[in-house]
Amino acid sequence: MTTAAQEFLRWATEKSADLKHRRILRKNIDHYDHSLLKILPTYSNYEVARERSATIRHDAVEHLDQYLLQFEAKIQERGGHVFWAETAEEARAYVVSLARERGVKRIVKSKSMVTEEIHLTPALEKIGCRVWETDLGEWIVQLRNEPPYHIVAPAMHLSRVEIAELFREKLGGITSDDPKELVEAARLALRGAFFSAEMGISGANFLVADAGLVAITTNEGNGRLCTTLPKIHVVVTGIEKVIAHLSDLAVLWPTLTTAATGRMLATYKTMIGGPRGPDEVDGPEEFHVVLLDNGRSELLADTEQRDVLRCIRCAACLNVCPVYQQVGGHAYGTTYQGPIGSVLTPHLRGPEFDHLSYASSLCGKCTSVCPVKIDLHHHLLQNRRNTVRKGRRPLSERMAFRGWRWLMMGSGRYAWLSKLGLRAIRVLSGMGANPLKKWTEYRAAPEFPEKSFREMWRDGDV
Amino acid sequence: MLPRIALFIPCFVDQMCPQVGVDMVRVLRRIGCEVFFPEKQTCCGQPAFNTGYWEDARVVAERFLRVFDKAEAVVGPSGSCVAMVRKFYPELLPSPSGLTKFYEFSEFLTNVARIEDVGAAFAHRVTLHDSCHALRELGVHDGPRQLLKRVRGLELVEMDHADDCCGFGGTFSVKFGMISAAMGDTKTENAAATGAEFVTSVDPSCLMHLDGVLRKKKSPMQAVHLASILAREARA
Numbered sequence: 215m216t217t218a219a220q221e222f223l224r225w226a227t228e229k230s231a232d233l234k235h236r237r238i239l240r241k242n243i244d245h246y247d248h249s250l251l252k253i254l255p256t257y258s259n260y261e262v263a264r265e266r267s268a269t270i271r272h273d274a275v276e277h278l279d280q281y282l283l284q285f286e287a288k289i290q291e292r293g294g295h296v297f298w299a300e301t302a303e304e305a306r307a308y309v310v311s312l313a314r315e316r317g318v319k320r321i322v323k324s325k326s327m328v329t330e331e332i333h334l335t336p337a338l339e340k341i342g343c344r345v346w347e348t349d350l351g352e353w354i355v356q357l358r359n360e361p362p363y364h365i366v367a368p369a370m371h372l373s374r375v376e377i378a379e380l381f382r383e384k385l386g387g388i389t390s391d392d393p394k395e396l397v398e399a400a401r402l403a404l405r406g407a408f409f410s411a412e413m414g415i416s417g418a419n420f421l422v423a424d425a426g427l428v429a430i431t432t433n434e435g436n437g438r439l440c441t442t443l444p445k446i447h448v449v450v451t452g453i454e455k456v457i458a459h460l461s462d463l464a465v466l467w468p469t470l471t472t473a474a475t476g477r478m479l480a481t482y483k484t485m486i487g488g489p490r491g492p493d494e495v496d497g498p499e500e501f502h503v504v505l506l507d508n509g510r511s512e513l514l515a516d517t518e519q520r521d522v523l524r525c526i527r528c529a530a531c532l533n534v535c536p537v538y539q540q541v542g543g544h545a546y547g548t549t550y551q552g553p554i555g556s557v558l559t560p561h562l563r564g565p566e567f568d569h570l571s572y573a574s575s576l577c578g579k580c581t582s583v584c585p586v587k588i589d590l591h592h593h594l595l596q597n598r599r600n601t602v603r604k605g606r607r608p609l610s611e612r613m614a615f616r617g618w619r620w621l622m623m624g625s626g627r628y629a630w631l632s633k634l635g636l637r638a639i640r641v642l643s644g645m646g647a648n649p650l651k652k653w654t655e656y657r658a659a660p661e662f663p664e665k666s667f668r669e670m671w672r673d674g675d676v
Numbered sequence: 677m678l679p680r681i682a683l684f685i686p687c688f689v690d691q692m693c694p695q696v697g698v699d700m701v702r703v704l705r706r707i708g709c710e711v712f713f714p715e716k717q718t719c720c721g722q723p724a725f726n727t728g729y730w731e732d733a734r735v736v737a738e739r740f741l742r743v744f745d746k747a748e749a750v751v752g753p754s755g756s757c758v759a760m761v762r763k764f765y766p767e768l769l770p771s772p773s774g775l776t777k778f779y780e781f782s783e784f785l786t787n788v789a790r791i792e793d794v795g796a797a798f799a800h801r802v803t804l805h806d807s808c809h810a811l812r813e814l815g816v817h818d819g820p821r822q823l824l825k826r827v828r829g830l831e832l833v834e835m836d837h838a839d840d841c842c843g844f845g846g847t848f849s850v851k852f853g854m855i856s857a858a859m860g861d862t863k864t865e866n867a868a869a870t871g872a873e874f875v876t877s878v879d880p881s882c883l884m885h886l887d888g889v890l891r892k893k894k895s896p897m898q899a900v901h902l903a904s905i906l907a908r909e910a911r912a
Binding site: 223226227230231236536537539540541572573574575576577578579581582592595597598599600601602603607611612615616618619621622623624625628632636652653654655656657658659660662663665666667668670671672675676 | 685687689690691692693694695697698701713715716717718719721723724725726727728729730732735736739767808809812813839840841843844845846847848849850851852853854855856857858859860862884885887888889890891892
């Protein structure tokens with residue numbers, strides 16, 4: 215069996231050398247960059263919006279228990295059900311047994327990374343349900359039997375031509391790769407699903423505590439169809455999505471949408487507080503909210519790193535990440551990719567994903583764009599430090615740094631042994647060995663100077 | 677009156693590219709600074725810190741600060757190593773003092789000495805790579821550009837995504853060599869697209885990596901440190 219770390223290296227090796235892949239990602243990210251460049255000047259001060267978003271989310275994380283209970287009480291007052299799932303398995307079991315008890319056969323889903331995290335769709339398919347992803351990108355990757363490539367843009371790795379080919383194969387009747395035709399074909403195919411589904415499953419962008427509302431925003435309107443048409447609506451989301459006040463959305467919605475898509479606001483903003491009321495004309499008959507913990511409480515208990523829970527899943531950090539741009543989303547082997555995935559996954563899924571904390575050059579571009587100001591690259595450093603503290607690094611590396619420390623604690627031994635080391639490299643290279651193999655595999659060997667700076671200084675050459 | 681400057685020559689500049697240090701000294705002296713080299717210095721601790729070995733990094737960092745204890749101003753030719761001291765020591769050490777006297781070379785010229793024209797000449801087309809640590813940890817962006825624009829004969833051309841990482845990242849460059857190289861490839865492509873003959877930066881580690889990538893693909897473009905450009909004296 216291969217480990218997650220070996221899988222990552224295998225993917226990284228393949229994708230790093232795949233120039234077509236690099237071009238497609240670059241093109242899609244350029245598109246996002248251009249939108250962003252146009253929208254940012256429309257803010258009087260985007261930095262202030264980030265600052266306020268960070269404060270709102272910081273407050274939410276600090277008072278998570280209080281706000282969640284407030285939210286729960288409101289939902290229950292209106293006849294909705296709230297289920298607290300400690301693990302992915304509990305969350306899955308709740309939705310599966312609900313579907314089974316109600317005789318559900320057809321399910322429409324709007325975008326939800328938490329349902330990816332708990333692998334909900336395969337569990338529902340196992341009991342005979344047919345599940346449609348209705349976000350266009352999600353549906354495309356579902357047709358390809360793939361997990362999402364990106365938190366916000368699940369089909370970012372595909373060109374229009376590839377999508378047209380996929381539709382031609384799966385739906386038939388496609389004559390071009392004109393986006394209009396492709397979208398129309400998707401609309402037709404999904405329309406039937408919306409009207410026949412007995413259950414709709416959605417995620418949540420935010421859970422509003424004081425108003426007791428689930429807030430969802432989409433560009434395609436599929437979210438509203440999923441949450442309104444079927445008899446049963448199930449929201450599956452993480453406990454960290456709660457915020458204190460309805461008025462917070464006035465800041466968070468534009469900031470989220472801007473960071474996620476480079477637009478000011480998405481087309482549809484839906485707020486739901488429970489099942490259809492007695493004098494209401496639409497909405498589901500049954501309303502359930504599944505609040506998933508799955509490791510989040512443990513992160514909450516960590517005062518140093520709990521601000522990672524502020525994340526609003528905008529994926530801005532993925533778009534700017536040079537590592538993501540080279541290896542792409544599937545390489546991570548995680549639900550959440552890119553910098554936030556590398557920070558979060560070792561916490562949620564344990565030491566098997568330690569390697570992701572190291573798969574970064576610590577360039578910090580992620581931190582510079584995060585709309586809720588999570589210090590992402592510092593968290594990578596803290597993850598690394600924790601890995602070392604817990605004794606999870608190889609002995610050879612531990613010994614190497616012990617040796618490094620000894621070397622650097624005396625300038626005499628440092629100067630003398632560095633010289634000896636470089637000479638050894640030169641001699642070995644001269645004998646045909648390659649002591650710098652890990653470096654020269656991808657680069658030309660560096661040229662070594664005759665004298666070090668300190669020797670030049672001492673000799674009066676400076 | 678300019679302060680007497682203690683030279684911070686990062687360990688790999690000392691061992692791998694001492695000329696960068698020599699060129700920095702040449703520029704500093706030309707603008708009228710007196711410099712000295714505290715020979716007891718070794719490493720700032722960054723390799724251990726970045727790999728997660730904070731206990732090992734801490735003792736080396738404490739020693740490092742002791743070496744520069746008496747200095748009034750410390751200048752080093754590496755944004756990354758100066759960022760380690762100024763930005764990351766507060767995370768590593770309980771209550772470090774005197775960190776603000778550490779300057780990255782271009783920062784010292786533009787912000788402390790307040791000089792942009794250092795009397796250099798370099799008749800070439802040059803593009804600048806923003807080093808991540810200099811840019812995002814120290815806020816160095818305009819300074820190197822202003823310095824380059826005042827070099828006689830030099831034409832500064834901006835590349836696309838100048839602020840994207842070059843791919844070095846310390847041990848990342850060997851732990852994940854394939855990703856590091858792909859990042860270097862992207863960077864050098866953006867640099868080459870400007871038609872520049874030289875790519876420059878305030879970080880010798882970025883340049884060592886880019887130099888390796890460029891020579892591996894037999895590109896005519898050369899990587900050169902900002903100090904080495906500024907050291908080329910204009911003849912009156």
